[in-house]
Amino acid sequence: MIVIADLSIPADAFPLGRILDEYPEVEIELERIIPLRNAIIPLFWVSNGDTEEIEATLTEDPLTESVTPLTQTDSRVLYEVEWSPDVNGVVQSMFESDARLLEAEGTVDVWDFRLQFRTRSDLAKFRTACEENDVPVTLRRLYNPALPEDNGQLSARQYEALVSAYKGGYFEVPRGTSMSALGTEFGISDSAVSQRLRRGTAALIAETLLPEYSQS
Missing domain, CATH: 3.30.70 (Alpha-Beta Plaits)
Structure with missing residues (x-):
């Protein structure tokens, strides 16, 4: 398999x-x-x-x-x-x-x-x-064997990072989790987490708010 x-x-x-x-x-x-x-x-x-x-x-x-x-x-x-x-x-x-x-x-x-x-x-x-x-x-x-659905520009890694950040309260005020904690969860650096969240957010905006832009 x-x-x-x-x-x-x-x-x-x-x-x-x-x-x-x-x-x-x-x-x-x-x-x-x-x-x-x-x-x-x-x-x-x-x-x-x-x-x-x-x-x-x-x-x-x-x-x-x-x-x-x-x-x-x-x-x-x-x-x-x-x-x-x-x-x-x-x-x-x-x-x-x-x-x-x-x-x-x-x-x-x-x-x-x-x-x-x-x-x-x-x-x-x-x-x-x-x-x-x-x-x-x-x-x-x-x-084994499937990944989360990868729709449009949002990659599976970006999906995982955004979902974990949301569930952990990263987007709340005050924040429920930190960039460092997310990095530890995924076994990557703070910088790598930041890149995934930034790119994932940009992809979601392009796909949901500006679909005509993401298709151009």
Whole structure:
């Protein structure tokens, strides 16, 4: 049976963590990782950073073969990077266990992944491979097999954060819970919680109050 797992790893255990280490204000959302015979290509969005500095940092990485900006919005750039096939750690562990990347985002401290595995054995294989590559993995939550409905722009992670914040009284005056408490609940940093609440709120406004805007 399919298993969906929410996992966290330290930012420095993932190749893109170097950007966040040098530019902590930057936000990264990983779209997908494409394995090729002679290369591995991640596609990811970068927000809140100087484009030239980020591209220079990516290019200087010894694993990087090429860097290509694909498209740009007002605040985000979509990059395609060609990594050397020598990249290991969590990336190779995903391939070895046939994991499917559903979501991934990083902060200066931690990377959060949502991965889909065909079986629990594949999940166990992934964790073993990470251990062999000295990548510490924190398993935060399992879904077997369904996720909350993901309608429109609101992602499952944003849904979870908003619901927990609402139930905990975060939006009340005075607040019934804090950003730090929500971060502890999900096993992520305060900054990551803030990003999910902000983006989730924006998505809800676009979908419910301005549906014609969200469809444009």
